[in-house]
Amino acid sequence: MTDQELKATYVRDGFVIVRQPLKAADFAELTSNLDRYIRDIVPGLPPSDAFYHVDRSKPESLKQMQRMEQDAFFDKYRFNPVWKKLAETILGEEAHVSGVEWFNKPPETDHITPAHQDNYYFCLNPPQVLTIWMALDRVDEANGCLRYVKGSHLRGIRPHGRTQTLGFSQGIVDYGTDEDLANEVTTSLQPGDITIHHGNTIHRADANQTANRQRRSFAMVFQGVSCVRDEVAFARYKASSKAHEERLVKT
Numbered sequence: 001m002t003d004q005e006l007k008a009t010y011v012r013d014g015f016v017i018v019r020q021p022l023k024a025a026d027f028a029e030l031t032s033n034l035d036r037y038i039r040d041i042v043p044g045l046p047p048s049d050a051f052y053h054v055d056r057s058k059p060e061s062l063k064q065m066q067r068m069e070q071d072a073f074f075d076k077y078r079f080n081p082v083w084k085k086l087a088e089t090i091l092g093e094e095a096h097v098s099g100v101e102w103f104n105k106p107p108e109t110d111h112i113t114p115a116h117q118d119n120y121y122f123c124l125n126p127p128q129v130l131t132i133w134m135a136l137d138r139v140d141e142a143n144g145c146l147r148y149v150k151g152s153h154l155r156g157i158r159p160h161g162r163t164q165t166l167g168f169s170q171g172i173v174d175y176g177t178d179e180d181l182a183n184e185v186t187t188s189l190q191p192g193d194i195t196i197h198h199g200n201t202i203h204r205a206d207a208n209q210t211a212n213r214q215r216r217s218f219a220m221v222f223q224g225v226s227c228v229r230d231e232v233a234f235a236r237y238k239a240s241s242k243a244h245e246e247r248l249v250k251t
């Protein structure tokens with residue numbers, strides 16, 4: 001895909017898939033550092049930085065990590081030229097990383113990702129913000145792939161309300177209109193493929209229905225230098241998200 005096609009697809013649909021942007025050795029370096037982080041760093045993290053479906057006594061139930069830039073490798077990874085170029089090509093301006101994250105849906109866990117728009121959480125204007133989400137496993141409908149509502153980034157931010165899902169405190173309250181369902185598309189990725197979505201694009205995922213397949217991903221959020229945060233709205237969101245975590249976090 002040329003840079004022009006990449007950007008045109010993103011502008012039209014609100015997301016774009018890129019197959020295998022990294023060299024094999026670079027993907028292997030990333031995954032081995034993720035393994036190291038989970039093995040050596042996660043046991044010492046506060047509950048707010050590593051969420052479990054069950055709790056810490058069941059490390060296999062780890063389902064989400066945030067603020068991974070606290071580790072030297074991931075701090076440096078924010079400047080990875082392949083990721084940065086993809087983000088800046090699409091955004092058309094200099095961009096920096098505002099979030100380094102990991103998501104899983106361990107097998108047979110009743111853990112959906114509620115329909116949401118990331119920029120409801122980020123409160124950035126103009127919405128020059130995107131997420132690059134890299135599959136670490138084969139990801140398809142059976143293990144809870146991302147589903148996007150094509151073109152929804154062009155229709156503004158929908159009303160969100162509290163959810164019961166740790167890690168996704170807010171979901172779209174009226175999700176599931178005819179227009180939503182008619183435009184919802186699934187994604188099918190191989191390990192190392194990425195999907196890039198606009199901060200206003202509605203997305204969600206079902207639970208992992210398989211008995212033995214992980215659905216791991218590594219993601220970085222890039223925001224363009226032109227973004228300005230609505231600090232009042234963001235403070236409101238942070239307070240609500242903190243209360244949500246305190247209620248639901250399992251240690």
Ligand SMILES: O=C(O)CCC(=O)C(=O)O
Binds near residue numbers: 131204
């Ligand atoms: O991995 C998931 O299920 C959700 C990821 C997500 O919502 C995001 O990266 O914006």
